[in-house]
Structure formats: structure tokens, C-alpha cells
Amino acid sequence: MIDWTAHLPILPVLLPSLTAIVLLLIGDHGGDTQGGHGHRRLLWARRISLGSLALGLLLAVRMVLDADGGALRVYRVGDWPAPYGIVLVLDRLGALMLLLTALVALPVLWYACGGWDAHGRYFHAIFQFQLMGLAGAFVTGDLFNLFVFFEVLLIASYVLAVHGLGGERLRVGVHYVVMNLTASALFLIGMALLYAGTGTLNLADLALRVPRVAGPDAALVQAAAMLLLVVFGFKAALLPLSMWLPATYAAASAPVAALFAIMTKVGVYAILRVHGVVFGADAGDSAFAAAPVLLPLALATCVAGALGALAAQTLQRLVAWLTVASVGTVLAALGLFSSAAWGAGLYYMAHSTLVVAGLFLLTELVAAQRGDAADRLVSASPVAQPALLGLMLLLGAASVAGLPPLSGFIGKLLILQASSAHALHATVWAVVLGAGFLSLLGLARAGSVLFWNVNLAQLPRGASGASPSLVAAALWLLGGGVLMSLLAAPIQRYTADAAAQLLDRAAYARAVLGPQGEASESTRPYRGTSGSGGAR
């Protein structure tokens, strides 16, 4: 009997990839333009996909419990020794992200099974590949491997973004793909520079070697750090690079937009791993390479997101701008570069991901009952279920704007408390609170137009309400935010521990590289074994 827990870190990658392969083998409804509703193969695909996600959720819970013990679980793929082979590392942060992914993905897929998955081909298989890329990005301990999983999740997201087709989706899809490919090229350049400067791409090894780089090489390594900040900032929608997000998310189908709520967090995660830890306090000449720009840009992102939410013409675009605002808040917490702020930021990130994903689903439920007006913020016929949907929107709005006693308030409060030691704390307070107020205004405007500014002469179109299973999916996500405020103490303790664990670079290096990792003699960056024969 082998000990399966030894293979725990690779299971969240294997499970969706095997499921996706099975789903591809089953095939789907065969490109029927009328959609595949009720098609036998689609029904099987739904069962398998949902079953796999439920298993993934259990696995993620198991991993969080495992990681909460404080031990790092290191998985050497192919049993190659650490800095040379690829390692997967499961720590508190990685397990938290995996659990968050599973918690968002399951209701989103449930929602998609309500009909969206029949509007195109291979939705379930692509969905699983997306989850595989996300899981891989969260467990990998190697920068190049991170790039590979970024590409896996991106190429799946390209297909999902245009799921359902239509001119607008394809128009925005081309922009999204081209910009992401450009960002990937920058990722490779930054990574190659980092390799040239340090001779390694293993994150634990990088954390040891970046401090030793001095002089002109340090400038190269810092340039690499800033290039990577551009790339990760693009994925996370940091301000000058955030304009793609509202367009893409507003054009995507509702379940895809909801799933993408977790995708921007991959950028946040990568910034934390690379700029927070590798280029953190102990990085010698390159310490805090990203600090001078990260906090101001994050605060600007927050303001831009809130203003965009005020100006939005449709509910889906409004929610997309709220995504930008929440990412700005999380990145501001990261930019404070302290353990307490990171813990608070992680708590806020978990909350905002759940709530924003729920709002994306809710948007479509509302739009479906408003006839031709859909989710445009104009006066139209009343919705069939004003009380239910209105209360759900109120719940989501109060959570995302940060009203007590909901989790958004707790997250923001923790971030504000953590900022008190920072030089810019007054600005942080003003921006975070001001952006929360503006988001609330935008949502109040949207809610009033959608539910109160109605033309009562017109009867509700489609007297039947939303399907209970679709409402349940949105409620799961919005209720997750409420649950996070009920369980605030244990979750907050977990995220604080996760942040503290990130800062313990020595323990991370010991776990990944072995006890002699710190002291190992090395010829890296490699400059040849003898003076003759090389071009140098």
C-alpha cells in the first residue's frame, strides 16, 4: 500500500487533466448548431465533470488541513533532485488558492450545466484544462513551470472567453489573446534575464541566490523583476494594464466571467511569490524591487475600478470594474510588504473572488428576466422575482463594498489596520474607503435602475422565474462571502499563518533543497568549466 498523501501536491493537477482527457474521448454533441441540450453525451460529460470537481473540492479541503499543520509538502517530479528537476510545493498559500479555485469552480460549473455548456463544443473539457492550469500555477515551485501552467490556463481561457461565439466576443477575444501573447513574450524575457543573472529558476533557489547578485548583474536581475511585474500585473489587471479586463469579462458568458474571477488572482499570487518573497526584504541589492511602484499603482487601480463601476452602462461591465477595484485593494495590501498586511490581503482576496463570481452569475439571472434590455442599466420591464434577485444583489453589493458585518468589511478593516505602520497609511485609508464608497454608489445606482425604475405598464417578460438550481449556484458564491464573515477568526488565522510562512524563506529553502541547500557549492550562473574554447 503506497502512501497516497505523498503524492498530494500533484493530484490537483492530475485530476482535471485526466478528467479533461476522458471528456475529450467521450466527445460532445457534435457541433449541432441548435445546441446540444439533452444530448446523451453532454449529460455524461456533465456528470463526469461535476463529479471530478466535487472530488477536487474534497482534495482541496484535505490539502488545506494538511498544509495547516505548517509543514511544507514538497513533490519532486520524477524524483530529480531539487534545483535541477521540477518541484511542486504545497504550502498554506498554495492550498488556500486551490481551495478557493475549487469553491468557485464547482458552483460555476453547476451553473453552466444549466444550459451554457450546450452553446459551444467541448466546454467541459476546456473547463477542466483551465482548472489544471490554475492548480499547476498554484503548486509549482519553479518559475519556468509557472510559465508553462500560465500558458495552459491561458489557452483554455482563450477558448472559454469566446465560448458561445458572436461578433463582440470574437472582437474582444482577439484583443485578449494578442495582449496575453505579448505578455507571455515579456514573461520569457524576464525569466531568461533572471536565469542569466542567477543560474536558476527554482523559486526556493532564486530566493537564496538573488541576494548574492551584486553590481551590474543586480541591475539585470532587477530589470527582470520589473518585467515580471509587468506580466503579472497584466494578468492581475494592475492599473495601466487593466483596460483589457472589463471588456473581456463583460463580453464573456456569465459562467466564464465568474470563473475568470479566480484567473486574475493568479497574477496576484505570482506577484506575492516572486516580488513579495524572492525580491522581498532579504534580497540584498534587489530587495523590494517592486515596492516603489506596487503600492501607488495598486491604489490607482482601486480608484480606477471604482470610477469605472460608476460609469458602467451594463451590470456585467460594472461587476467587471468591481473586479478591478478589488484586485487593486488586494495588491495594495501586498504592496505594504508586511506579514500582517499579506494575511489581510489574502483574506480579502478570498472574499472578493467568491462575491465577484457570484455577482457575475447573478447578473445573468437578472438580465434573463428583463427582456431586450438585458443587463443594460436602463428603465425596462420589471423582473419576475424582484425580491429574491434584489436581495441577492443587495447582499453582493454590501459584501463587495465592505459594509459591516460582511466579510468585505472585515478584509478591508484588516488591511487598514495593517497599513498603520506604513508611511503612506493616510493615502491607503483614503483610497480604500473612498473606493468602497464609490463602488457602493455605483451598485446602488444599478440596483435602483434595475429593480425600482421599472415600467409597470409592461408585465414581466417570461413570467417564470429563474431555475432554482441556477439561483443556488449564485447563492453558494454570495453565501460563501457571508460564511467567511462567520468563520472570520479561523480563516484570518490561516491567512496570517500563510503570510508568515511565506516570509520564512529559510524553512522553504530547507524543505525544497534539502538541509545542505544553503551551503551547496555551485558554478551557477554557469560560465564554463575552464577558460579555453568558449566564446567568452
Place this chain on the structure above:
Amino acid sequence: MPSMEFLLATGIGWVVAVGIYLLLRGRTFTVVLGLSLIGYAVNVFIFAAGRLWSGTPPILGGAGVLADPLPQALVLTAIVIGFATTGFVIELALRSRHENGSDQVDARPDPPEPRP
């Protein structure tokens, strides 16, 4: 006689410059060409991250100097991924042209051809 480093660096810079120019054009076809050129330049750049060697194999066990094998392995992966994504973006651009009736990147309808 310019050094190998100089030739490689200016070569990469030139290809990237051309790639950026093409990337900023208005039609999807030139944008894809620009992406491909930038991809090529990046691949050579990764290769150069292991420093430049001439006449040295990346194989342990031979006599003398070895070239760094890792960037050569990395570049293979980058090439494969770049190839796949280029294929995808071409297909997407074709589909967008089909649905929107225009191959402008922002899907604006083409201006009417000036009559000769």
C-alpha cells in the same frame, strides 16, 4: 569584425523592433506576424541567457568546455507553446473576420475601396 555578442544583440533588437511595428498595425494578419517575430526573438534571447558558446556540446562527459544545456531545453518548450498559440490566434482571427466581416483588429468595417 564585430563580436558574436554584438551581432546577436542587435539582431534580436532589430527583430523585436520589426515585431513591435507589425504588432501595432491595424489588421489581424500583420499582428500575428508581429507576434511570431517577437516570439522568434524571444527564443533566441532565451538561448543567449545560457551565454554564447561556439563548438561546445551541451553534453556531459566529453572533454573540455560544455555549453549550458538548460536554456536549450527551455527554448524547446517555449517554441512548442509559441507554435500552438500562433496557430490558435490565426484561427481566432479568421473566425473574427468571418463573424464581423472585417479583419481590422477592432472589427471596424473596412472603408470602401477607392475607385481607380
